[in-house]
Amino acid sequence: MEKLKMSAYSHRANRWVHRMQQAARAIVVVFACVAMCLSAAYAQSQLSVSGTVRDGNGEPVVGASVTVKGSTIGVTTDVSGGYTITAPADATLVFSFLGLSAREEAVSGRGRIDVALGEDARTIDEVVVVAYGTVKKKDLTGAVSTVDTKAITAQSNSSVSRALEGAVAGVQVSAM
Helix, strand or coil: CHHHHHHHHHHHHHHHHHHHHHHHHHHHHHHHHHHHHHHHHHHHHEEEEEEEEEECCCCECCCCEEEECCCCCEEECCCCCEEEEEEECCCEEEEEECCEEEEEEECCCCCECCEEECECHHHHCCEEEECCEEEEHHHCCCCCCCCCHHHHHHCCCCCHHHHHCCCCCCCCCCCC
């Protein structure tokens, strides 16, 4: 009789273990379905956007910045002004370049966005070109002199360094 009770008990335990294994498999299948649905929804919300950035004259802007507003996602335009960026379908793209006015465009599910940036005279005055790079005017320490391009082009010189010689007091120009 004892053996019969033990056998019935182990049979019930085996059935219980089998049901738990089936439930675990069902849970794994449900989680897998949810994960696939979420990844498909995420993939649909991301969109590859391409286009060209041009200036007011219709010329391509090389090295313009194209960023997703409010994020760190961004690219620069190539030599033909073209770009390709992956962005959320409801994002806003910000197009900018030094000396040109920045522009914002809503993606709104579009796969191609072509933009023309107009001149921004305010930003041209804010940058000073120095011998070894560019510096914002507010960060510059020292004196700044301007050379009139009309005076340089009126001269007949064989090089830029010859044209700049004597144009600004206290500046020595040497060719390398």
